[in-house]
Amino acid sequence: MSRYTYPVALLLSITCATGALAQAEPLKIGVPTSQTGPYAALGEQVIRAIEFAAAEANAAGGVDGRKVEVKIGNDEGNPEVGRRAAEKLATEGHKILIGSISSAVGLALSTQLNRWDAIYVSVVNKTPKLTGDSCTPRTFRANHSDDMDIAIVAPWLAESETKKWAIIGADYVWGRGSGAAFKAAATKTGKSITTELYAPLGTADFAPYITQLRDSGAEGLWVALAGSEAINFAKQAKQFGLVDKMTVFGHNFVASSIIKAVGTDAVGFWGNVNYSASIKTPNNEKFVAAWRAKFNADPTEYEGEAYSGMQAIFEAAKKAKSAKASDIAKAFSGLTAETVYGPVTMRAADHQLEMPNYLGRVAEKDGKPVIQVVRSFDSKAATPPPSGECKM
């Protein structure tokens, strides 16, 4: 008998220990994002960062002792498919939803959150509607809205000598919204808009648009295209010689995944930079070091944003002392959390995270394009007040 005593005791102690850990209800995260479709490359980055954040938290003993469980769904970049994917995740208990790429998907999810008893934390959706007329007590945006990007573009635009501008955007809620916001900012600073063009999603050949932009006589160009469309446009515009003489500002264009594909043809393009590995906060330096150790590369913009969204969720769960979506929603509203951006606050009025933002430009270094942050704006300058359209 005696020779069994020790192993049995060991076994018992192990079961007891794991039993104690399992008592805390796990924090179940659902990620309805684009695994296929035009935004698959962005979805891949978001998934990588979310899984990284979860693994890091679990290695440190979980969030307040709660294990973080992540489950991925596929929204295919389509609101209806996204709604179904999120519903499946929510019914399986993954009620903390995060990570949709398309704004249209984010808006579709936010209408269903009460029914699913879930919350949705945007880390990529930019449409002002999400924190405007379509806001809900269960919807949160932990990334920059279009309005925030425009808020930092306006001072730059006022100083710019380029007078006549043209707009090319993707023909859906985000592209149209971005174009309209730029138009308003441009008119306010005394610039004129000569042409506004919106290309349907899935446009591959931009030649007819490029010809019109060239004929418009504009000196500056606002580009609100995403994913492969942004890349195709930039390459083709360069081949037509369109962008050589123009000031080009790409909304969400100056991002590693796009610049890498476009190559040196993007040199000189201006853009908002929503996250950069070069942000100087202790939190970010720690994150970048851990990321480099694992992936041997700097985190991209989308990876940094998704990671920071997870940091905010973890802080909210700690404050709520609960893994239940409704408790986390209550704790999240008005929460000040330490993230890669430094201390940021989830504004209670419309659930927009007040955070810093950056303006950058593509430069050439050793024959390769690199993103340089030209100006930083603190949370106060970067976050315009609530639009007043949000009634929770």
Place this chain on the structure above:
Amino acid sequence: MLTNALNGLVYGSLLFVLSSGLVLVYGLRRVVNFSHGALYMLGAYIGYSIALRYGFTAGVLAGGIALGLVGIVLDLLVFRNLSDRNPLVTVIVTFGVFLVLEDIVKSVWGTQNYTLDPPAALAGVVEIGGNPFPAYRLFIIGASFLMAMILVVWLKFGRTGLFVRAASVDPSVAAMCGVRTDLLGPAVVGLGAAFAGFSGIIAAPFLSLHPAMGSEILVLSFVVSVIGGLGSFVGAFVSAMLLGQMQAFGTVYMPELASLLPFLLMSFILIWRPQGLGGRSA
């Protein structure tokens, strides 16, 4: 005006080369090949990888030849068994092939975008009517017309071309006359796939490479074949050119309707002439 017409011509000729592959396969095998978009994508990716190492010409050849081989394998394994099945079965099976190839591309090359620069000799612009026009786009028009000419000459005047036409009309009578129809199948499907591969790699310097590129273009190439009449080269040519011009002028004069125009035209043709522009009535 002129630049617009040229823009339409570029896209139209690319669509034509792509859909002639569909037409070839349908003509002989009566298989509506839904995997065609994936073949186009695979050609682009293989050509891209080769072009990076051995130059653009090698990439174009590799894209075409590799896809020719893929086509031969596809015919022996899949299409041969599909030729007298229910059309719905062929649609499901070839769509399955499409998904498999798309996943292969994703696991080998990943989901990120790639772009290929045009070869140095074609990288510049040419002045046309006082406006710069990319030389590479003119090359696309030239290359597509060359491929179309070779195909037409071969089918009309070549001995094997005659066999293909004979087997398309009636395989059993052609076989009785001594045509080796069992060899024609792999050859024609291989050629169709090679056309898809060629158009993929030729498109690479102006359309970036990404895993959704196959499904994006598949729809349009089907619209081309349906409007032209499945199995008709002349029809496919006319409808590809028509679609290219519609795209170019539609986005200028009717931007709200531009993306709908191809489908409106298709519906109209299907009502007015269900067999398509160049199709024979059944």
